[in-house]
Amino acid sequence: MDKKISDKVINRLTLYHCILDDYITSEIEFISSKQIANLLRIDDSQVRKDINLLNNSGKCRVGYIVKELKKSIEATLGFAKTKNAFIIGAGNLGMALAKYDNFSNYGLNIIALFDNDRSKIGTTINNKVVLDIKKLPNLLRKSNIDIAILTVPKKYAQATADYLVKSEIKHIWNFTPAVLAVPDDVQVWNENLMGNFLQFSYNI
Amino acid sequence: MDKKISDKVINRLTLYHCILDDYITSEIEFISSKQIANLLRIDDSQVRKDINLLNNSGKCRVGYIVKELKKSIEATLGFAKTKNAFIIGAGNLGMALAKYDNFSNYGLNIIALFDNDRSKIGTTINNKVVLDIKKLPNLLRKSNIDIAILTVPKKYAQATADYLVKSEIKHIWNFTPAVLAVPDDVQVWNENLMGNFLQFSYNI
Numbered sequence: 001m002d003k004k005i006s007d008k009v010i011n012r013l014t015l016y017h018c019i020l021d022d023y024i025t026s027e028i029e030f031i032s033s034k035q036i037a038n039l040l041r042i043d044d045s046q047v048r049k050d051i052n053l054l055n056n057s058g059k060c061r062v063g064y065i066v067k068e069l070k071k072s073i074e075a076t077l078g079f080a081k082t083k084n085a086f087i088i089g090a091g092n093l094g095m096a097l098a099k100y101d102n103f104s105n106y107g108l109n110i111i112a113l114f115d116n117d118r119s120k121i122g123t124t125i126n127n128k129v130v131l132d133i134k135k136l137p138n139l140l141r142k143s144n145i146d147i148a149i150l151t152v153p154k155k156y157a158q159a160t161a162d163y164l165v166k167s168e169i170k171h172i173w174n175f176t177p178a179v180l181a182v183p184d185d186v187q188v189w190n191e192n193l194m195g196n197f198l199q200f201s202y203n204i
Numbered sequence: 205m206d207k208k209i210s211d212k213v214i215n216r217l218t219l220y221h222c223i224l225d226d227y228i229t230s231e232i233e234f235i236s237s238k239q240i241a242n243l244l245r246i247d248d249s250q251v252r253k254d255i256n257l258l259n260n261s262g263k264c265r266v267g268y269i270v271k272e273l274k275k276s277i278e279a280t281l282g283f284a285k286t287k288n289a290f291i292i293g294a295g296n297l298g299m300a301l302a303k304y305d306n307f308s309n310y311g312l313n314i315i316a317l318f319d320n321d322r323s324k325i326g327t328t329i330n331n332k333v334v335l336d337i338k339k340l341p342n343l344l345r346k347s348n349i350d351i352a353i354l355t356v357p358k359k360y361a362q363a364t365a366d367y368l369v370k371s372e373i374k375h376i377w378n379f380t381p382a383v384l385a386v387p388d389d390v391q392v393w394n395e396n397l398m399g400n401f402l403q404f405s406y407n408i
Contacts, residue, residue, distance in 0.1 A: 007403045014399035018383045039383050041392075077402050092300035099296060102358070102381045106398045108405070146408055154306070171408060173401070177306040179222045179243050188245075189404040191397075194310045195218035197377070198281050199211045200393035201312070204350055204375060 005076070009050050013073050014106075015040055016047070020070040021105075032063035079107040084145045085173070088160060089152035090115040090123075090130045093175055097149060098125040111145065137167040147171045154178050161188075209280070213254050217277050218310075219244055220251070224274040225309075236267035283311040288349045289377070292364060293356035294319040294327075294334045297379055301353060302329040315349065341371040351375045358382050365392075 005013075016036055023031055033051065037044035051057045051069065054076050058068025087094045090113040097103070098113055114133045115121060121132050131139070139145075148169045152160045157178035164172060165182055174180055175191045182188055209217075220240055227235055237255065241248035255261045255273065258280050262272025291298045294317040301307070302317055318337045319325060325336050335343070343349075352373045356364045361382035368376060369386055378384055379395045386392055 010403050010406065011396055011399035014396055014402055015383055015394065018381055018398075022383065039385055078406070079402075083405055083408060092296045092303060096296035096300055100381075100397070102398060103401075106402065108401055147405070171405075173404060177222055177304075179219055179226065181243055187404075189400070190219060191400060192215055192218055193304070193395075194222075194306060195215035196393070196395060197307070197312055198218055198283075198310065199214050200377060200391075201287055201351070201375075202214065202282070204287060 005053060009053065010077060012040070012042075012046075012050055013077060016050070017070060017073045017077075020066050020073070023066045024070065029066055030060065030062045030064065031066050031069070035063070077106075079105070082107045082109050083147055084109050084111050084143070085147040085149050086111055086136070086139075086145055087113040087128075087149045087151060088133070088136075088164065089113075089150065089156075090117070090120045090125070091151060091153070094149075094151040095125050097151065097175075098128050101126070108147075110149070111143065112139075133163070136163070140167050140169065145169070147173055149173045149175065150180075151175045209257060213257065214281060216244070216246070216250075216254055217281060220254070221274060221277045221281075224270050224277070227270045228274065233270055234264070234266045234268065235270050235273070239267070281310075283309070286311045286313050287351055288313050288315050288347070289351040289353050290315055290340070290343075290349055291317040291332075291353045291355060292337070292340075292368065293317075293354065293360075294321070294324045294329070295355060295357070298353075298355040299329050301355065301379075302332050305330070312351075314353075315347065316343075337367070340367070344371050344373065349373070351377055353377045353379065354384075355379045 019036055019039055033044040033047040037047045054072040056072050058065035085108060087098055087110060094113055098110055103110060110128055112128055113130045114136055115130055116133045120130045123130050148164050150172055154176050157176040158180060161180040161182060165186055170186055172188045174188050180188050223240055223243055237248040237251040241251045258276040260276050262269035289312060291302055291314060298317055302314055307314060314332055316332050317334045318340055319334055320337045324334045327334050352368050354376055358380050361380040362384060365384040365386060369390055374390055376392045378392050384392050
């Protein structure tokens with residue numbers, strides 16, 4: 001990115017991108033900031049401000065050219081630079097994420113899943129194989145994996161994180177409700193579903 | 205809440221709560237802001253500032269009393285006020301959320317799941333039954349449901365949202381990667397996984 005873009009802006013740009021995707025499916029050529037703003041219930045001046053951060057927004061007389069704006073968001077957010085990931089834990093959540101085809105559109109390439117359950121090892125989910133967790137350290141050394149997506153039950157979260165750290169994983173996307181203790185050179189991103197829920201439901 | 209607490213603070217308080225939960229399991233009585241800060245890689249002055257927003261933090265000479273601080277977070281974030289929810293879509297993600305026992309600790313009570321797949325209707329997941337989606341409007345009228353958790357495939361997301369709106373749901377927690385068009389009196393909370401991922405992976 002040319003300019004430092006804040007987390008909130010990144011989040012909104014991803015949502016604009018989803019909307020543009022739908023417009024392309026519906027074969028609509030142009031979109032206005034007002035249309036985006038209405039769908040997301042935000043101010044259209046906010047939408048214009050966010051889009052102004054992009055290098056080439058596809059602005060035209062009637063709004064924005066959908067395809068250009070979409071490409072520009074992709075370039076700015078670095079979708080093009082693919083990151084490889086393993087999913088650790090082939091339970092329902094791991095399987096849901098393995099099936100989530102949207103990830104690959106955003107540069108997240110899920111290579112395989114890992115589990116210790118013999119009944120799951122060797123099966124495939126969405127063309128991704130479930131491997132024995134014992135093979136992880138060896139495979140990590142051979143492959144170019146940036147991220148481990150942690151979807152094991154809470155009670156195994158810390159032990160599995162310890163194992164990932166020993167296997168030299170440097171980035172953990174943590175979907176478990178556990179707060180993980182890891183060395184300083186390992187990054188943990190907590191997908192804090194409960195925090196999100198409490199923000200959402202605060203006014204209900 | 206007595207004071208308006210920002211989304212970022214709510215998010216951090218939830219993480220502190222997870223840590224306190226682990227301390228209680230380990231039968232540790234006291235915790236310092238430094239210990240919390242180290243686990244989350246944030247500044248301990250930030251932790252103290254957040255905790256100062258609580259009514260009764262359990263502060264003592266050696267830090268905080270774990271049980272008191274936990275109770276205080278629960279009182280402040282309104283865990284006590286239970287919200288009832290239906291999960292719409294009994295695929296892997298819906299099943300993962302139905303199995304996520306942590307929700308009930310935070311005041312989210314999942315009553316049942318809904319699907320249109322005849323092979324799923326009538327089965328139970330974590331003691332929650334999968335019901336025919338056709339029964340939704342009738343059941344909503346009879347029960348006190350605040351939230352629909354939407355976990356259907358993207359291509360069915362808008363049509364299902366339309367159906368939820370017709371069934372008079374007012375709050376949708378949207379786990380699909382679709383941006384939903386809904387009337388003004390319906391709130392949508394987008395669980396924007398791709399936005400989160402892009403924030404996380406920005407520096408990788």
